[in-house]
Amino acid sequence: MCDRVGYSTSYTTSPAIVASELRNPVTQAGFYITRHEVSASRDTTDFKVNVVTSAGKLTIPQFAAPVRLSGRQSKIVITDFRFGKRSLLYSTAEVLSHSIVDGQSILALWLPVGESGEFAVKGGSKRQQVMSGTGGDFHQAGKDVVFSYKQQTTQTVLQFDDFRVVLLPRSLAYKFWAPTLSNDPIVTADKVVFVNGPYLVRSASFSGSTATISGDVDGTTALEIFAPAKVDKIVWNGKAVATQKTSYGSLTATLAKPGLDTATFQKSLTLSNWKYSDALPERSAKYDDSKWVVANHMSTANPTKPQTLPVLYADDYGFHTGVQIFRGRFTGKATGAKLSLQGGTAFGWSAWLNGDYIGSFPGTASAVSNSLTLSFANATLMASGENVLTVVMDHSGHDQREDALFPRGILGASLVSTTNAVFSKWTLAGNAGGESNIDPVRGVIAEGGLYAERLGWHLPGFDDSKWVSRSPSQGVEGATIGFFRTTSEINLPKGYDAALEIILTAPPGSVLRAQLYVNGYQYGKFVPQIGNQIAFPIPPGIVNMRGSNVIGFNLWSQTAAGAKVDLKWNVLGVYESAWDAGFDAKYLQPGWSKDRLKFA
Known part of the structure; x- marks a missing residue:
């Protein structure tokens, strides 16, 4: 834990760069977190940092070129950082980690290629040697040793009396791992080993002369292990590999590329044979909502008071997540409705009268509420009997802090009428079960109140055999909501892991709201008129890497033009792995049951 000491541009030599000083009250290590004062700046700025160290006040670097910071990035300059028996007086290169092997400390630092760095270690060192890579310059500052350099594309290893420093470009730092030799989450540096090169390191251990x-790996890989001197063999994923020793004592080996490549695996994945059903029966005046919650509250504890009564805040009736649907009844003559809704940024809504579409608010990135007067000119009113106004609202949850109290739902609803017609009754539906959490495995935010969600159409085991064949790329016609389902088979061979995503694309100008489900989990929300989120990664356990996967897709067109979306698998990478990505995940994917029918 650190205390925040200060925040100012006075910590740097450039008025464009600001720094926060954090200090560990126990060790007195300092952390100067630098960034552009204008966070949106895209400038590249050079500067030095004014720091307080155990050796006094310094402006660093002392010998190297200034620190360079590109726009929208941050760097941490560190002081008085203990590693093993030594203390890093300061470093303008970022600390990756440190380890102790055979009683000798190893410190790993990184920088982007081409940038200059400098570090100082208290107590100095008689030995100052570049063991590997491109060197820099050694300096003496009082009793301390200083090294300044320009980061190259390759790794550099420096040897001092009783410690070693590894200098890494950022590209190699991404694959420089520090696994522990213990399952204890809190370990000392002598229980940490440095492993360089693989796409991922899952575990490491030493036994006698063998490192396991x-x-x-995602390709041919140069493996390097900073191991104890007695270790001269490497076992990788259960197989011994040819091992060499470097001039500075580390072990190296070459790991072969995976036998399965990304392109081949990509060709095996398909999303086809879709089934389709209409998913907005609630728009019809004849729809039976007798099991819905009756909205009859005439007061609310919410500090935002409604414009009209009854209260139509979804939270007041136990619905807090996803889409909510409201149905208001009236008799008599009316020419339109005035509706005011609130759902937070990016929310949207659509309305139908007696099954006829009358308008939408598609949403914006900034609007938290919206009011519209919708005409009934394009709808058919009942000559006798009740008319039903159906409003479907989508939101992305509540705001934070004090804004969490802002309600979600209808703030006000009234009719435009010369005969003083009024709404006689309101009902609403939200996520199945409301606050009872009927799916504790997936959790309460996995579903909202869409018809398909309430009835469990997105769940494995639901019978869609009587549905028609239609794909999301064919879409829906008019302003409506439809649901699509398919089953996708994945057969990833044993010994491999893969990173998968589903990509959604829609024609330019589309106005729609769509939700993606994988084996019952909502794993993507697509609103192209607001955001550009089109790729939705899906991890093992949600997706079955060896087996069937139920893919559901809810498509809501917010205009009379209809909507269509194309879905496709995309393989981000294939990895030969020690982990079994094809484990049985059925316990994470509860299936459909008849109990869902009561939530219609």
């Missing part, structure tokens, strides 16, 4: 490493 497990992990993943």
Whole structure:
């Protein structure tokens, strides 16, 4: 834990760069977190940092070129950082980690290629040697040793009396791992080993003269392990590999590329044979909502008071997540309705009268509420009997802090009428079960109140055999909501892991709201008129890497033009792995049951 000491541009030599000083009250290590004062700046700025160290006040770097910071990035300059028996007086290169091997400390630092760095270690060192890579310059500052350099594309290893420093470009730092030799989450540096090269390192252990490493590779990989001197063999994922020793004592080996490549696996994945059903029966005046919650509250504890009564805040009736649907009844003559809704940024809504579409608010990135007067000119009113106004509202949850109290739902609803017609009754539906959490495995935010969600059409085991064949790329016609289902088979061979995503694309100008479900989990929300989120990664356990996967897709067109969306698998990578990605995940994917029918 650190205390925040200060925040100012005075910590740097550039008025464009600000820094926060954090200090560990126990060790007195300092952390100067630098960034552009204008966070949106895209400038590249050079500067030095004014720091307080155990050796006094310094402006660093002392010998190297200034620190360079590109726009929308941050760097942490560190002081008085203990590693093993030594203390890093300061470093303008970022600390990755440190380890102790055979009593000798190893410190790993990183920088982007081409940038200059400098570090100082208290107490100095008689030995100052570049063991590997491109060197820099050694300096003496009082009793301390200083090294300044320009980061190259390759790794550099420096040897001092009783410690070693590894300098890494950022590209190699991404694959420089520090697994522990214990399952204890809190370990000392002598229980940490450095492993360089693989896409992922999952575990490491030493036994006698053998280092046993497990992990993943995504191509031919140069493996390096900073191991004890007595270790001269490497076992990778259960197989011994040819091992060499470097001039500075680390072990190296070459790991072969995976036998399965990304392109081949990509060709095996399909999303086809879709089934379709209308998913907005609630728009019809004849729809039976007798099991819905009757909205009859005439007061609310919410500090935002409604414009009209009854209260139509979804939270007041136990519905807090996803889409909510409201149905208001009236008799008599009316020419329109005035509706005011609130759902937070990016929310949207649509309305139908007696099954006829009358308008939408598609949403914006900034609007938290919206009011519209919708005409009934394009709808058919009942000559006798009740008319039903159906409003479907989508939101992305509540705001934070004090704004969490802002209600979600209808703030006000009234009719435009010369005969003083009024709404006689309101009902509403939200997520199945409301606050009872009927799906504790997936959790309460997995579903909202869409018809398909309430009835469990997105769940494995639901019978869609009587549905028509139609794909999301064919879409829906007019302003409506439809649901699509298919089953996708994945057969990833044993010994491999893969990173998968589903990509959604819609024609330019589309106005729609769509939700993606994988084995019952809502794993993507697509609103192209507001955001550009089109790729939705899906991890193992949600997706079955060896087996069937139920893919559901809810498509809501917010205009009379209709909507269509194309879905496709995309393979981000294939990895030969020590982990079994094809484990049985059925316990994470509860299926459909008849109990869902009561939530219609």
